[in-house]
Structures are given as structure tokens and as C-alpha cells.
Amino acid sequence: MSLALSPRPRANWRRLKRLLDAISGWFEYLGRLVILFSQTVVWAFVPPYGPGKAIHQLVRIGIDSLGIVSLVALFTGMIMAVQTAYQMQKVSAEMYISSLVALSLVRELGPVLTALVVAGRAGGAVTAEIASMRITEQIDALRALAVNPIKYLVVPRFVAFLVGLPVLVIIANMIGIMGGYYVCVYNLSIPSQIYINTAFSSIMFKDLVISLVKSITFAVIIAMISCEEGLNASGGAEGVGAATMRSVVLSFITIIAADWVLSTIFYFVF
Numbered sequence: 001m002s003l004a005l006s007p008r009p010r011a012n013w014r015r016l017k018r019l020l021d022a023i024s025g026w027f028e029y030l031g032r033l034v035i036l037f038s039q040t041v042v043w044a045f046v047p048p049y050g051p052g053k054a055i056h057q058l059v060r061i062g063i064d065s066l067g068i069v070s071l072v073a074l075f076t077g078m079i080m081a082v083q084t085a086y087q088m089q090k091v092s093a094e095m096y097i098s099s100l101v102a103l104s105l106v107r108e109l110g111p112v113l114t115a116l117v118v119a120g121r122a123g124g125a126v127t128a129e130i131a132s133m134r135i136t137e138q139i140d141a142l143r144a145l146a147v148n149p150i151k152y153l154v155v156p157r158f159v160a161f162l163v164g165l166p167v168l169v170i171i172a173n174m175i176g177i178m179g180g181y182y183v184c185v186y187n188l189s190i191p192s193q194i195y196i197n198t199a200f201s202s203i204m205f206k207d208l209v210i211s212l213v214k215s216i217t218f219a220v221i222i223a224m225i226s227c228e229e230g231l232n233a234s235g236g237a238e239g240v241g242a243a244t245m246r247s248v249v250l251s252f253i254t255i256i257a258a259d260w261v262l263s264t265i266f267y268f269v270f
Contacts, residue, residue: 033224036150036231040158040224043151053156054163061122061157062164066171069117073172076109077101077179085188094188098195099202101180106207110173112259115218118165119251123226126157127247130230131240139231149231158223165219166212173211210266217262218255225251 080101088094130153133139139149177199184190226247233243 033228036154036228037220037224039150040154040227043148044155044159046151050156053152054159057156057160058164060125061118061160062168065118065121065164065168068121069114069168069172070175072113072117073105073110073176074179076113077105077176077181078183080104080109080176081180081183081188085183094184094190095194095198097184097188097190098177098180098199102177102199102203103207105173105176106203106211108259108263110176111169111211111214111218112255114169114172115165115215115222115255116252118161118168119218119222119226119255120248122161123222123251124244124248126223126226127230127233128240128244130227131233131243134231134233135236135240154223154227154231157227158220161219161223162216165222166215169211169215206266210262213266214259214262217258221254221258222251225254 081097084097084100085094088097088100130139133153139153142149142152180199181192181195184195185192229243229247229250233239235242
């Protein structure tokens with residue numbers, strides 16, 4: 001009697017093995033991110049601090065991203081107002097459009113869209129820059145000179161993301177609300193004072209805390225994934241492109257997943 005597996009059980013076993021390998025790979029990657037994060041936090045408090053490097057990265061990550069973030073936020077607020085008005089006009093509740101626009105932006109769309117834009121623009125650039133240094137052995141040269149790559153490369157970018165992204169989210173929220181203001185006041189003939197009073201009176205302290213926590217969490221995610229992919233790039237110019245692509249894709253997926261987790265915690269636990 002043959003003990004060999006038939007083709008179907010062997011195929012099922014291969015699929016199960018691939019699934020288990022993928023799950024173990026995700027946990028291994030998450031572990032590397034946690035280790036990098038802990039090392040970054042430790043080195044951030046080790047002198048010399050070098051604020052000039054962090055300010056330089058803040059300009060590249062924050063200020064240089066302000067234009068595209070503002071544009072996305074403006075059109076998001078306008079689109080939210082138009083789509084909400086389509087339903088609200090059916091029940092003669094146009095005055096509540098401003099509340100829905102403001103709450104949607106502050107709680108969800110502001111932090112998430114800003115993080116996605118920054119991940120695509122600045123996160124990819126950070127990965128490409130560090131990956132190029134890795135490929136050309138500049139990181140090995142830093143180690144040869146007794147310079148810690150995490151202290152020299154990761155910490156300034158981490159601080160820049162941590163400071164820049166929350167500020168960008170605040171600006172995006174305000175611009176998005178103003179985009180809704182334009183639609184409601186000039187297209188729907190809602191009085192200006194009513195829109196402003198209703199929009200800002202609907203935002204509670206908890207909503208601001210949620211927006212801040214999400215923006216800080218997303219900043220950590222983008223910084224860690226971007227730097228991790230750059231530090232582990234290999235394979236020449238093709239490897240730089242592959243690392244940049246993985247950085248952007250993984251940042252997008254992780255930001256959306258983290259947003260779901262944080263939303264669930266804030267609205268069902270607290």
C-alpha cells in the first residue's frame with residue numbers, strides 16, 4: 001500500500017505552506033520595524049542632537065509637501081460638500097452639511113489622505129535616498145567611521161515626520177473645511193456665519209485628539225517603513241526602485257489598517 005500523497009493533498013499542503021511562510025514573513029518584518037523604532041527612539045536622546053539635519057528634513061518632508069497636501073484637502077472638502085448636499089437637500093437639512101464635512105475631515109479624511117500623500121511623496125523619496133546610499137556602500141562607510149547609521153540617517157527623518165505630518169494634517173483640515181465653505185456659501189446659498197458656526201461647533205475635543213493620535217501614528221509608520229526599506233535595499237539601481245515601490249505600497253496598506261484599528265478603539269472602546 002503506497003503512503004505517497006495524492007496530487008490534491010500535496011497541492012493543498014503547498015498552499016498551506018505558502019500561507020504560513022507569508023504570515024511568518026509579515027511577523028518577521030513587523031519585528032524588524034519594532035526593533036528599528038526602539039533603536040531610533042533611543043538614539044534620538046543620545047547627544048549630539050544635530051537639529052540642523054532634522055530641520056533640513058522637515059523642510060523636505062513638511063514644507064515641500066504643503067502644496068500638494070493643500071490641493072488634495074481643498075478638493076476633498078469641496079467634493080464632500082457636493083456629495084453631502086445631494087442627500088441633505090432631499091430632507092431640507094442643508095445646514096448640517098458643514099458639520100458632516102468638518103467631522104469627516106477631522107476624524108478620517110484629513111489624517112488619512114495627508115498621510116497617503118506624504119507616504120507617496122516624501123516616504124518614497126526617503127527610501128530612494130537611503131537605498132542609494134546602501135547600494136553605493138555609503139552606509140558601510142559611515143560604520144567604518146564609527147558613525148551609527150540610525151543616529152545619522154533615521155533619527156532626523158523620524159523627527160521630521162513626527163513634527164511635520166501633524167502640522168500638515170491641521171492645515172489640511174482647515175483647507176478642507178474652507179473648500180466645503182466655498183461650495184456651501186457660493187453654490188448652495190448657505191449663510192457664511194451659519195456654515196462657520198455649525199462646522200466648528202460640531203468638532204469636539206475628542207475629535208481633535210483622534211486626529212492628532214492618528215497623524216502621529218501614521219508619521220511613525222511612514223518613517224519606519226521608509227527607512228527600513230532603504231536600509232535593507234540590495235541589487236543595484238533595480239533594487240532602489242523595488243525598495244521604493246515596497247515602501248510606498250506597504251505604507252499605504254499599513255496606514256489604512258492602522259486607521260481601522262484606531263477608529264475601532266476610539267469609537268467602540270473609549
